[in-house]
Amino acid sequence: MGEGLKSYSAIIPRTYILSHCDFTANLTLTISNVINLDQLKGWYNNDDVVAEWKKVKETMFLNVHCFVSGPNLLLDVAAEFRYHIFSKELPLVLKAVLHGDSVLFAEHPELMDALVCVYFHSSLPKYNRMECWGPLKDAAEGKPGDQVKGLLTADKESSSSPSKWGRSPKSIFQALFTFLL
Secondary structure, three states: OOOOHHHOOOOOOOEEEEEEOOOOOOEEEEEEOOOOHHHHOOHHHOOOEEEEEEEEOOEEEEEEEEEOOOOOHHHHHOHHHHHHHHHHHHHHHHHHHHHHOHHHHHHOHHHHHOEEEEEEEOOOOOOOEEEEEEEHHHHOOOOOOOOEEEEOOOOHHHOOOOOOOOOOHHHHHHHHHHHHO
């Protein structure tokens, strides 16, 4: 998209949108020099993941954005389940980016050391958070590394990390409710 991938070799601006189809289980990766706003309409109703390269003081970051919950109250009920799924599937997302943009990574192997910052967007303070997953090469392999977790907006009461999925009756209800949607 944008200028065309074959003639566009710049790292910044460069964005990725990974879309998932629930019916076919197909993944579609869009690589562009701009975020395609038409593709993101209704982002909060989909399982799309958006990523973009950023440079801060000569350090490269791959910022990944996942929409956990928001304007739709039904998504708030499923927030814990969605947070868990996004966290579990993030290595697959990163592998799709590595495979889909393999030419970029062949030309710029130093990007494998870029830090991956994952922004979980939620109307619930508990899940509205940023997590640093470490270098791309480790995060894509699902290696825990030194994950640094932080809340984007929350008070001290909700600053603990989300409980493991499946440990409370509320989680089971949320998973069942999400499945029925």
